[in-house]
Amino acid sequence: MADALSLCEFDISPERGFLCSYDADSVVLPSLLAPAAEAAASLPRTLLTGRVRAHLAQLPPVDLSQFCAEASEPRIRTAMLRYAFMVQAYVWGEPEPAARLPATLAVPVWALARRLGQMPLLPYSGYVLDNWDRFDRRKPIALDNIYMMQNFLAGEDESWFVLVHVAIEACAGGMLAQFPALIAAADEGNKAAALSALVAIRSVFEDVNAIFDRMPERCDPYIYFHRVRPYIHGWKDNPALGAGLIYEGVAETGAKPQAFRGQTGSQSSIVPAIDALLGIQHAEDPLRAFLDELHFYRPPAHRNFIDKVRALSHVRRFIEEAGDAALREA
Numbered sequence: 001m002a003d004a005l006s007l008c009e010f011d012i013s014p015e016r017g018f019l020c021s022y023d024a025d026s027v028v029l030p031s032l033l034a035p036a037a038e039a040a041a042s043l044p045r046t047l048l049t050g051r052v053r054a055h056l057a058q059l060p061p062v063d064l065s066q067f068c069a070e071a072s073e074p075r076i077r078t079a080m081l082r083y084a085f086m087v088q089a090y091v092w093g094e095p096e097p098a099a100r101l102p103a104t105l106a107v108p109v110w111a112l113a114r115r116l117g118q119m120p121l122l123p124y125s126g127y128v129l130d131n132w133d134r135f136d137r138r139k140p141i142a143l144d145n146i147y148m149m150q151n152f153l154a155g156e157d158e159s160w161f162v163l164v165h166v167a168i169e170a171c172a173g174g175m176l177a178q179f180p181a182l183i184a185a186a187d188e189g190n191k192a193a194a195l196s197a198l199v200a201i202r203s204v205f206e207d208v209n210a211i212f213d214r215m216p217e218r219c220d221p222y223i224y225f226h227r228v229r230p231y232i233h234g235w236k237d238n239p240a241l242g243a244g245l246i247y248e249g250v251a252e253t254g255a256k257p258q259a260f261r262g263q264t265g266s267q268s269s270i271v272p273a274i275d276a277l278l279g280i281q282h283a284e285d286p287l288r289a290f291l292d293e294l295h296f297y298r299p300p301a302h303r304n305f306i307d308k309v310r311a312l313s314h315v316r317r318f319i320e321e322a323g324d325a326a327l328r329e330a
């Protein structure tokens with residue numbers, strides 16, 4: 001009998017899925033980070049000047065070693081979100097990309113990423129999972145009740161793009177809730193329980209895709225491509241930035257350019273978690289290699305969840321051996 005899978009052990013819940021488990025807009029950063037929080041909040045204005053780097057260069061240097069050692073996870077993730085947005089804006093916010101990141105941004109983002117076990121640039125978890133809150137916290141996490149906290153240029157298209165991801169992640173919580181039951185059903189040989197879990201997961205996927213279909217309602221492809229996507233690129237295999245970005249003041253880089261991948265829905269944990277549950281393998285191809293690499297850009301807790309599900313789940317073998325047409329179909 002496999003040890004039971006508990007979602008909360010991995011900071012996941014049926015209501016919020018992989019979304020942050022705290023109310024992000026209630027997180028208060030210490031005064032040490034007030035200049036950074038203010039500069040980040042001003043991005044929609046300073047990006048329009050075409051001189052965002054001059055604005056961000058005014059940030060005072062901060063030593064986050066004590067903050068990184070003592071602050072709570074919600075505070076660390078909120079500080080990372082603010083700094084990561086400024087890093088992206090500094091690199092991509094003017095006609096020519098920046099090849100060097102000043103120490104006032106490089107040192108803090110590197111320290112925060114180190115504390116979180118993630119890469120020192122904007123991850124999907126910072127762009128989406130930790131970057132939203134509700135107008136009415138008694139009501140569901142749905143498109144008519146959520147807002148984006150930190151923006152680049154802001155505006156309808158950028159916010160809607162991110163909030164559709166947020167609504168999908170919340171909805172997907174209903175799938176994750178079925179994982180423990182389905183894994184146990186396969187281990188116990190309980191066909192009825194396995195069938196009902198599979199049917200429940202299928203119906204949540206239909207809800208997820210119905211939310212996905214709403215993307216064009218307020219996110220225009222031209223605006224997305226020209227005014228949303230440019231800020232989320234990374235600096236690995238990106239011809240615009242050659243060998244990568246120099247993180248000034250970060251001794252361990254030896255002043256060498258660093259290459260990291262930009263944020264993408266490919267860092268969402270929903271699809272890889274389902275692949276792990278159903279024992280789905282992918283052929284060796286460039287996208288597979290890319291997706292495998294992005295596994296290490298996810299929050300460690302979510303990485304561990306996917307790895308544990310893949311190790312625990314015997315769902316595929318159970319269904320292959322059960323010889324039950326309804327189960328196979330489901």
Ligand code: HEM
Pocket residue numbers: 161164165168169212215219224263264265266267268271287291
């Ligand atoms: C306008 C909307 C969207 C566009 C243009 C878009 C674009 C892309 C692109 C270009 C990729 C390929 C890999 C990459 O280059 O990063 C990708 C992968 C992916 N995106 Fe999106 N995306 C959109 C919305 C979403 C949403 C709302 C989600 C929900 C979480 C999502 C989840 C994913 C996933 C899971 C992958 C990896 C697919 C795989 O496993 O093969 N995307 N997306």
